[in-house]
Amino acid sequence: MTGTSPTQGIKTVLHPVSDLDKAKAVYSALLGVEPQVDGPYYVGFEAAGQHIGLLPGGGPQGLTSPVAYWHVDDIETKLGELTAAGATVKDPANDVGGGRLVATVLDADGNLLGLVQDS
Template sequence: MTSTQGIKTVLHPVSDLEKAKATYIALLGMQPTADSPYYVGFEAEGQQIGLVPNSDMTSPIAYWHVDDIEGKLAEVTAAGGTLKAAPKDVGGGRLVATFTDSDGNVLGLIQDR
């Protein structure tokens, strides 16, 4: 069984990136560390808080960081989870994937190379 490094990333779908960015700046008390038209991210106390516009996400997704994304996906699907999005490289060798638990909750995995 592979372990996780815990939840370190939470992505939030947003409909208006500029309005959401202002709200999260006020909430977190800091400026974003990544600011682009397709993603705004904040590093807050060791967590990445991301705002994602124009996404198919319907609610925030918590991402568990793992050393072996394929191995962890095999474990969670064998235990009843269902693959939603296979691992894909989102830049810099970072792999992300999502799956659903038995109740349909969407969970994410991240592996940094």
């Protein structure tokens, strides 16, 4: 498909967890690093160029399974391309802090896809 804006790949994966302390121990062991962000509502790890986030109770998004976030240069353009191709916007682009924009869409099979644009 020509004329579409490319992605930078999957760089962020968020995981809903029921016990943040237990999950933090497991992911620390898996990744071999301690979390860079360690709060009661979010724990985030940076490893091998990827960001792995833990969301207690699925976070405000209500996640029930892990979600991969594709990093893009222009989130609004990518949302337009995805909806033109048949995806449905679940959560429109919103600023989650520091100029980072996040959105989610559902593909034709109902799979949740995340998008991230960093300023």
